[in-house]
Amino acid sequence: MSRDGTKVDARVGANAPADYDPSKYAPSAITTDLALLTIRNGRLAVLLVERAAAPFAGYWALPGGFVRPDEDLDTAATRELAEETGIDVHDWHVEQLRTYGAPERDPRMRVLSVAYVVFMPTDARPVAGSAATRARFWAIDDLTASVSEGALDDAVSELSDHAKATPSLAFDHACILADAVERVRAKLEYTTLAASFLDEPFTLSELRHVYETVWDCRLDTGNFRRKVLSADGFVVSTGSQCSTAGRPAALYTRGAARALSPPLVRPGNES
Amino acid sequence: MSRDGTKVDARVGANAPADYDPSKYAPSAITTDLALLTIRNGRLAVLLVERAAAPFAGYWALPGGFVRPDEDLDTAATRELAEETGIDVHDWHVEQLRTYGAPERDPRMRVLSVAYVVFMPTDARPVAGSAATRARFWAIDDLTASVSEGALDDAVSELSDHAKATPSLAFDHACILADAVERVRAKLEYTTLAASFLDEPFTLSELRHVYETVWDCRLDTGNFRRKVLSADGFVVSTGSQCSTAGRPAALYTRGAARALSPPLVRPGNES
DNA sequence: GGAATAGTGTCTTTTAGACATTATGTA
DNA sequence: TACATAATGTCTAAAAGACACTATTCC
Numbered sequence: 001m002s003r004d005g006t007k008v009d010a011r012v013g014a015n016a017p018a019d020y021d022p023s024k025y026a027p028s029a030i031t032t033d034l035a036l037l038t039i040r041n042g043r044l045a046v047l048l049v050e051r052a053a054a055p056f057a058g059y060w061a062l063p064g065g066f067v068r069p070d071e072d073l074d075t076a077a078t079r080e081l082a083e084e085t086g087i088d089v090h091d092w093h094v095e096q097l098r099t100y101g102a103p104e105r106d107p108r109m110r111v112l113s114v115a116y117v118v119f120m121p122t123d124a125r126p127v128a129g130s131a132a133t134r135a136r137f138w139a140i141d142d143l144t145a146s147v148s149e150g151a152l153d154d155a156v157s158e159l160s161d162h163a164k165a166t167p168s169l170a171f172d173h174a175c176i177l178a179d180a181v182e183r184v185r186a187k188l189e190y191t192t193l194a195a196s197f198l199d200e201p202f203t204l205s206e207l208r209h210v211y212e213t214v215w216d217c218r219l220d221t222g223n224f225r226r227k228v229l230s231a232d233g234f235v236v237s238t239g240s241q242c243s244t245a246g247r248p249a250a251l252y253t254r255g256a257a258r259a260l261s262p263p264l265v266r267p268g269n270e271s
Numbered sequence: 272m273s274r275d276g277t278k279v280d281a282r283v284g285a286n287a288p289a290d291y292d293p294s295k296y297a298p299s300a301i302t303t304d305l306a307l308l309t310i311r312n313g314r315l316a317v318l319l320v321e322r323a324a325a326p327f328a329g330y331w332a333l334p335g336g337f338v339r340p341d342e343d344l345d346t347a348a349t350r351e352l353a354e355e356t357g358i359d360v361h362d363w364h365v366e367q368l369r370t371y372g373a374p375e376r377d378p379r380m381r382v383l384s385v386a387y388v389v390f391m392p393t394d395a396r397p398v399a400g401s402a403a404t405r406a407r408f409w410a411i412d413d414l415t416a417s418v419s420e421g422a423l424d425d426a427v428s429e430l431s432d433h434a435k436a437t438p439s440l441a442f443d444h445a446c447i448l449a450d451a452v453e454r455v456r457a458k459l460e461y462t463t464l465a466a467s468f469l470d471e472p473f474t475l476s477e478l479r480h481v482y483e484t485v486w487d488c489r490l491d492t493g494n495f496r497r498k499v500l501s502a503d504g505f506v507v508s509t510g511s512q513c514s515t516a517g518r519p520a521a522l523y524t525r526g527a528a529r530a531l532s533p534p535l536v537r538p539g540n541e542s
Numbered sequence: 543g544g545a546a547t548a549g550t551g552t553c554t555t556t557t558a559g560a561c562a563t564t565a566t567g568t569a
Numbered sequence: 570t571a572c573a574t575a576a577t578g579t580c581t582a583a584a585a586g587a588c589a590c591t592a593t594t595c596c
Binding site: 226227248262265 | 558566569
């Protein structure tokens with residue numbers, strides 16, 4: 001970090017209090033980290049990349065990286081995702097989660113992380129790691145064990161690509177991921193974002209499975225159908241059908257509504 | 272910003288992609304800005320400070336300032352509030368809102384702002400500006416006009432302390448404030464935070480007035496009472512009463528419940 | 543008594559939960 | 570036909586909205 005006192009003072013001092021001291025206002029590095037969530041094989045999953053270099057070499061982490069000097073935060077998040085995993089967010093829903101800034105969260109230096117959540121459709125998409133990283137999806141269930149144990153007490157450098165072991169995540173990414181999952185669970189209640197986990201067109205059963213997977217519960221088919229179809233603009237009928245093992249199901253696309261009012265309440269959600 | 276390539280590379284490079292270039296990862300200054308909201312004279316109000324120095328000298332702004340090198344973000348937010356206005360957040364509810372990072376949001380240099388929302392009880396509290404700043408509450412209604420007009424097209428350096436004119440806010444603080452107000456409106460629906468705008472003990476009428484003020488609507492007294500009293504842990508009866516112009520009202524304190532499920536839905540909230 | 547505010551009761555409408563039942567395809 | 574899944578119908582219980590009404594204070 002620069003200690004060029006006069007220069008920093010000229011640019012920063014105007015907003016500083018009377019007891020201004022340049023050494024107290026050292027800038028920080030900024031990263032974006034991104035929890036890309038989707039439904040894979042009937043389970044809620046997140047995309048992780050394996051770190052090649054220290055710190056946390058060999059650990060799995062949320063994709064992300066440093067924000068460039070003249071780059072918007074949202075732009076940085078999607079750019080880093082594309083660079084590390086080859087994934088383009090297209091028109092998917094991307095929203096800021098929150099910012100993590102504990103002074104010791106990165107052992108190298110002070111690093112702030114602006115975290116994002118992405119709702120990716122369930123379509124099986126190839127994931128290409130870059131030269132430096134491998135990338136794969138992990139079921140949330142297979143990671144939550146390590147959340148409660150903390151992120152620093154397990155060396156996982158021998159993990160194979162298909163290992164069943166639950167890896168510890170780099171940095172505070174287990175906390176970020178837990179917050180992201182809770183955000184998604186809450187958002188399904190009062191928004192129509194569940195549909196953004198599906199490729200179009202989709203059936204009402206598929207939409208119900210999204211809720212059942214994310215909330216880890218069972219929903220009554222009739223009541224769910226009544227609720228979704230009575231919510232104006234949640235889904236739009238295409239008129240066509242899809243053939244399955246049983247009776248063909250009607251196909252729908254996403255409607256224009258974003259909010260869901262009154263909400264679809266998650267069972268067992270007592271105050 | 273330092274251009275000491277080797278040193279920066281050694282500390283930052285481990286997380287960077289293969290095409291790493293130190294000049295692309297320049298650090299940024301970090302501020303916290305804080306929207307302290309309360310009910311003043313029956314209106315939703317926010318605490319602003321008048322800027323003494325450039326940029327935006329004479330403009331009103333959210334209290335806030337630079338985060339210190341080894342300081343937690345939450346700590347920085349409450350420290351800056353105390354320094355600029357003499358207000359201690361005590362046990363009030365403080366929550367992170369979101370982070371604002373548009374590259375040109377500060378004309379001096381790249382500055383990220385991590386914004387917070389505070390729910391302050393309505394108690395008339397003295398607000399002391401520091402040596403560099405004046406501080407006062409503004410009704411949200413008196414500021415929203417300037418939100419839609421943008422924050423840069425009005426010089427307000429002549430504004431007196433009791434001016435009725437609607438000032439333009441410094442930086443992108445009008446956007447931050449708009450997001451904060453919307454956050455509060457939403458939170459009253461599915462949390463018990465409305466009670467944190469009141470001093471204890473309070474009456475159910477006072478609690479209803481909080482909702483009516485924040486949502487700008489009228490609520491039926493009987494239905495509101497039924498809803499609040501049936502929500503377990505929202506309020507706790509003290510057994511005592513308070514005398515007003517009419518029949519004495521029963522007094523309550525805040526209960527232990529944080530979530531409100533099912534929610535108290537805001538009228539005219541159609542999807 | 544009258545004004546003002548607090549608190550209760552009740553009727554109706556809406557919505558949600560818990561099913562039973564019918565429909566329509568494939569093996 | 571058996572089976573699997575989609576779609577509909579119905580009964581009940583709970584909650585919300587719209588009131589009318591009663592209660593208790595101060596003047």
